[in-house]
Amino acid sequence: xxxxxxxxALLFVGLTLPAIRMLHGGALRVALGTALxxxxxxxxxxxxxxxxxxxxxxxHAHAIEMVVWGLVCGAFVGWAMSQGRAAEPxxxxxxxxx
Numbered sequence: 001x002x003x004x005x006x007x008x009a010l011l012f013v014g015l016t017l018p019a020i021r022m023l024h025g026g027a028l029r030v031a032l033g034t035a036l037x038x039x040x041x042x043x044x045x046x047x048x049x050x051x052x053x054x055x056x057x058x059x060h061a062h063a064i065e066m067v068v069w070g071l072v073c074g075a076f077v078g079w080a081m082s083q084g085r086a087a088e089p090x091x092x093x094x095x096x097x098x
Contacts, residue, residue, distance in 0.1 A: 015041065020081050027082040034078025039070035 016034060023033045047054075047063035054062065 012038070012041070016077060016081070020078060023078075023082075027079050030082035031075040031078035034081075035071045035074035038074030038077075039067050042066050042070045044070065 015037065019037055020030055020034060023030045044063045044066035047059045047066065050056070051059050
């Protein structure tokens with residue numbers, strides 16, 4: 001089980017670092033974006049569908065648990081990784097594109 005978790009951790013780091021670099025704005029915006037990314041990639045959406053391994057009440061409870069974990073852990077990681085970075089106003093994104 002450890003090799004699986006180690007690869008999963010590297011995958012999350014590999015997805016999180018570029019996402020944090022692409023998110024412009026303050027720590028709150030980066031934390032929210034990272035939290036939503038963690039919820040999408042942690043596997044909880046797949047637990048809503050019928051599953052032959054888990055009965056529906058267990059799968060739904062586990063999905064809720066994983067969503068809460070993704071929101072809390074993702075928000076913390078996004079907030080922590082955005083500290084010390086100057087917030088770029090949203091208007092400047094559009095000025096750069098023009």
